[in-house]
Amino acid sequence: MRFTKDHEWVTLEGDVATVGITAYAAEQLGDVVFVEVPEAGKAVKTGDNLAVVESVKAASDIYAPVSGEVIEGNAGLGDAPETVNDQPEKAGWFAKIKIADQAEYEALMDRAAYEDFLQSL
Template sequence: MRFTKDHEWVELDGDIATVGITAYAAEQLGDVVFVEVPDAGKSVKAGDGLAVVESVKAASDVYAPISGEVTEGNSALGDAPETVNDQPEKAGWFAKLKVADKAEYEALMDRDAYEAYLATL
């Protein structure tokens, strides 16, 4: 699993990457009440808006940590947005992407680097 400074995570399985937000981000958002996930077929570049999360505190964009084509949006979040809070780094994922460039994944922080980054906030 790799991480961004915007608190997204990405987990690679072959050439398919699963993307979500970290437990830290979910905690900062508060109770998630609505999630908009992307449709399959959407192409994104690293840094593009990928999904939208609305909580009792704010609405936030979730950015694509790497470039690729969406193969699946987590439609289950439409009926159960609280999954983002309950299982942010498991069932609360937002989208799966067919990876365009694995070097983008390798350039992201590993868990130790991300934990060190969180300690500076």
């Protein structure tokens, strides 16, 4: 699993990256009440808006941590947005992206580096 400074996590199987937000991010957001996930076929570049996650108080954009084509949004979050709080780094994933360049994944932080980053905040 790799991480971004925007508190997203990414796992890679073959050329398919699964993207979600970290437990830290989920805790910071508070109770998630709505998630807008991308539709399959959407092309994204690193830093593009990928999804929107809403708490009682505010809407937060989730940015694509890697470039590629979305092959699936997590439809399960439609009826159960609280999954993002309950299992942020498992069932609470947002989207699967067929990545264009594996080097983008390799360049992200590993868990140790992310933990160090959290300590620095």
